Amino acid sequence: MPTSLPTRLPPFCPNPDCDSLRNPTTWRFKKKGFFLRDQVPRKVQRYRCNTCGRNFSSQTFRTTYWLRRADLLTPVFHRLLACSGLRQIAREVSAAHSTIQRLAERLGRHCLLFHEAHRPSAAPTEPLVLDGFRTFEHSQYWPMDLNLIVGPSHFVYGFSDAELRRSGTMRPSQREKRARLEEELGRPDPQATRKGVEELLRRVVPPNSTVNLLSDEHNAYPVAVRRLRDRTIEHATTSSRASRTPSNPLFPVNQTDHLLRHSSANHKRETIAFSKRRQGALYRAAVFVVWRNYVKSRSENRRDDPPAKQLGLIQRRLSVADVLNSRLFVHRIRVPAWVRRCYFGRIRTRAIANCVVHEASYAV
Ligand SMILES: [Zn+2]
Structure with a gap:
């Protein structure tokens, strides 16, 4: 596993609009069960913010949040600096080219x-x-x-x-x-x-x-x-x-x-x-x-x-x-x-009419 959580407990509410961010010392959360998955960490603790009600988990604070292939993040970092094209990396790790592009982004x-x-x-x-x-x-x-x-x-x-x-x-x-x-x-x-x-x-x-x-x-x-x-x-x-x-x-x-x-x-x-x-x-x-x-x-x-x-x-x-x-x-x-x-990916390329921007609201 390339990453580990720096603290055992969630350090803050991940919701940018949560009122608790103005007064972080009094922030409280509740544990809300866990979910199991196929890769490490297999058991992920879920939480709920007492202030805004946002649900999140210990994965929210990892760079590998939402990743099906969390094992690829560190290898792709190295390959991007080792002169590989995205499709060359994709072949090496048996993933789709679009997966490598998203990881690079x-x-x-x-x-x-x-x-x-x-x-x-x-x-x-x-x-x-x-x-x-x-x-x-x-x-x-x-x-x-x-x-x-x-x-x-x-x-x-x-x-x-x-x-x-x-x-x-x-x-x-x-x-x-x-x-x-x-x-x-x-x-x-x-x-x-x-x-x-x-x-x-x-x-x-x-x-x-x-x-x-x-x-x-x-x-x-x-x-x-x-x-x-x-x-x-x-x-x-x-x-x-x-x-x-x-x-x-x-x-x-x-x-x-x-x-x-x-x-x-x-x-x-x-x-x-x-x-x-x-x-x-x-x-x-x-x-x-x-x-x-x-x-x-x-x-x-x-x-x-x-x-x-x-x-x-x-x-x-x-x-x-x-x-x-x-x-x-x-x-x-x-x-x-x-x-x-x-x-947010808003640097436009003139020759491409629809430049995709990064706007998934929970992934910012
Ligand atoms: Zn909150």
């Missing part, structure tokens, strides 16, 4: 909340390095950037998305197809990178604080920085043509880009495992960020501490089982607006 949501709960709330104490990781969604006609902010400790402070217009060398037929698609579906916002980076900096750098920011010479970055007047951001740039060695000031983010491409099937060159929706790429990025920050050594050879331990954000290196130890609830964590949109 659940892991993505959990990791978004996990990172929000653990990342520093104060201003970062190290310089921040910003870059856009270029990839695409749906087809090569819809490129996108994952904007990443990384520190020299290799801690990934945050990420956001920016939908881009296809550019670069194109055959005349490709230019015609781009024009046709843009006429039908609209053109990506030319301000997307500025908006994405501005929102990301607003999230990572608290108001009235001072940070050093390093980036390449992308012309949207200074515009984003200038709009954050209540923060002091000392911005220095390095040409993206400079050799990408450890002495390059952008090395932390360059190395994160390498590791992200090395680890993720959806970002390989010429792959057929590319993300069909930007939302899927973001969920996978959240899993990567949690693994990079809290689980993986900074150096594979030295087997040293993960970046979050070096920054003093966690007491010891976490295992994947630690990360998945207990379920996180979106209404119990302070979540910025973009992360909330991402959590």
Whole structure:
């Protein structure tokens, strides 16, 4: 069993609208029998909240709630970071492709909340390095950037998305197809990178604080920085043509880009495992960020501490089982607006008319 319940008794009422959340010390619940199931834990205690009457069980507080194949959560976490496509994972564990997709989305949501709960709330104490990781969604006609902010400790402070217009060398037929698609579906916002980076900096750098920011010479970055007047951001740039060695000031983010491409099937060159929706790429990025920050050594050879331990954000290196130890609830964590949109699957892909969002009312 990949998870265990941290406490024997339910810690709070899972209903986000329950009055007991305003006064948790006086919260009471009743035991309400149990149910048996085929997998561990076979006997699950049921409860009823005395305040709102919501029924729930000890499974409600596990990351494996409602899962028929609870044994798959940890293996899928690892496979998502080991360059497997969803169908490749499905074949290995004898499950449907759609099962693996749902597990990947659940892991993505959990990791978004996990990172929000653990990342520093104060201003970062190290310089921040910003870059856009270029990839695409749906087809090569819809490129996108994952904007990443990384520190020299290799801690990934945050990420956001920016939908881009296809550019670069194109055959005349490709230019015609781009024009046709843009006429039908609209053109990506030319301000997307500025908006994405501005929102990301607003999230990572608290108001009235001072940070050093390093980036390449992308012309949207200074515009984003200038709009954050209540923060002091000392911005220095390095040409993206400079050799990408450890002495390059952008090395932390360059190395994160390498590791992200090395680890993720959806970002390989010429792959057929590319993300069909930007939302899927973001969920996978959240899993990567949690693994990079809290689980993986900074150096594979030295087997040293993960970046979050070096920054003093966690007491010891976490295992994947630690990360998945207990379920996180979106209404119990302070979540910025973009992360909330991402959590609920509301980042739309232009080329898909009906983008499914996450709205099961008991599964939020
Ligand atoms: Zn309640």
